[in-house]
Amino acid sequence: QLQLQESGPGLVKPSETLSLSCTVSGYSITTRTFHWGWIRQPPGKGLEYIGGLYYSGSTYYSPSLKSRLSMSLDASENQFSLRLSSVTAADTAVYYCICSTFRSGNGVDVWGQGTTVTVSS
Amino acid sequence: QSELTQPPSVSGAPGQRVTIPCTGSSSNIGAGYDVHWYQQLPGTAPKLLIYDNNNRPSGVPDRFSASKSGTSASLAITGLQAEDEADYYCQSYESSLSGHVVFGGGTRLTVL
Numbered sequence: 147q148l149q150l151q152e153s154g155p156g157l158v159k160p161s162e163t164l165s166l167s168c169t170v171s172g173y174s175i176t177t178r179t180f181h182w183g184w185i186r187q188p189p190g191k192g193l194e195y196i197g198g199l200y201y202s203g204s205t206y207y208s209p210s211l212k213s214r215l216s217m218s219l220d221a222s223e224n225q226f227s228l229r230l231s232s233v234t235a236a237d238t239a240v241y242y243c244i245c246s247t248f249r250s251g252n253g254v255d256v257w258g259q260g261t262t263v264t265v266s267s
Numbered sequence: 268q269s270e271l272t273q274p275p276s277v278s279g280a281p282g283q284r285v286t287i288p289c290t291g292s293s294s295n296i297g298a299g300y301d302v303h304w305y306q307q308l309p310g311t312a313p314k315l316l317i318y319d320n321n322n323r324p325s326g327v328p329d330r331f332s333a334s335k336s337g338t339s340a341s342l343a344i345t346g347l348q349a350e351d352e353a354d355y356y357c358q359s360y361e362s363s364l365s366g367h368v369v370f371g372g373g374t375r376l377t378v379l
Contacts, residue, residue, distance in 0.1 A: 192269065193305075193313065193356055195368035209364050242312055251319035253303035253358070257312040 148172040150243045150258035158237075158265050164230040168243030168258060175224050176201050181246040182219070182226045185254070186239040196228065198244075233265045270295055270361050271371035278377040279347045287342040287374045289357030295369060297338035300360040304333055304342050307354040307373075316355070317342065344376070352378045 154166035168182070175182065183198025183206070197207040199217050207215050214231045230237060241263055245256040272290040279285040289302065296302060304317035315324055317333040320340065333342045340359075344351055357371040 192373040193358075193370045195370065206367070209367060250315055250324045251303070251322060252301055253315045253318035253324075254305075254313075255315045255318070255324060257314070260312050 148245060148247065148256050150245060150256060152241060152243050152258045152261035154241075154261060154263070156262055156264060158233055158263060159267050160234055160265055161232055164233050164237060164263055164265070165227065166241055166243075166261065166263070167225050167227045170224045170226070170245075174221075175219055175226060176221050178202060179248060181248075183244050183246075183254075184217070184228050185242045185244055185257075187242070187260075188236075188239045194239075196230075196241075198246075199226070235265050237263070238265045239263060269372045270369040271357055271359060273355075273357060273371040273374045275372070276375045276377065278379055279344075280379045281347055281349065283347045284343065284345045285347060285376065286344075287355050287357075287376070289340040289342070289359075289371050291338045291340070291359060293338060294362045295338075295359045296335065296340055298362045300362075300366075302333070302335050302340040303358045304331075305356045305358065307356065308350075309353070313356065347378055349378050352376055 149171045151169045158164045181198050184196040199205040216229045219226045240260040242260045243258040244254045301319045305313040306316045307313040320335045321333050330345050354373045356373045360366045361369045
């Protein structure tokens with residue numbers, strides 16, 4: 147069974163870079179048909195798709211975050227990661243790593259439990 | 268401001284039927300993109316409830332159903348139960364953003 151677990155600092159200073167990792171268990175991250183990604187949820191607000199990638203290297207970044215965003219895969223650690231630079235308080239959110247396995251159409255069928263990131267000095 | 272519009276809240280008594288609309292436009296739902304629905308119970312990660320407009324993943328009760336027509340979609344819950352109290356989100360794709368994923372703002376369902 148595919149499971150995801152986020153990790154990373156819970157507190158980031160304004161203007162610094164937010165870095166999160168997602169450890170994958172139950173499947174190899176090299177599974178070419180799976181879409182790995184990130185979704186965030188600011189406190190008391192709705193969901194925002196940040197971006198995603200395939201093992202092939204194809205990436206899909208939110209147009210509003212693209213200039214500050216990078217994502218990568220690490221097959222040796224069976225992880226994928228997110229880096230968001232020049233953060234502000236508006237980046238405070240619960241960050242979920244996600245996977246679309248396409249066993250349930252194009253929906254996001256696997257979610258991590260989420261990790262809270264606060265941007266504050 | 269979301270490209271997909273949902274009412275902030277809906278409510279219903281146990282056993283009743285409720286619907287949650289998701290209104291889009293010709294650049295998302297109306298462009299033929301699929302709609303998915305997620306349920307987020309308090310304090311937990313969202314869960315896929317409906318995929319590709321009207322399909323239920325294994326384990327989702329048939330009390331949950333959804334439809335899509337034109338530029339809108341709708342989630343229906345029949346036989347409302349206390350454990351259905353949650354936030355519900357629709358999701359589709361936006362052609363003006365190169366097919367990027369977009370979510371509705373979410374609807375809080377209260378079971379009276």
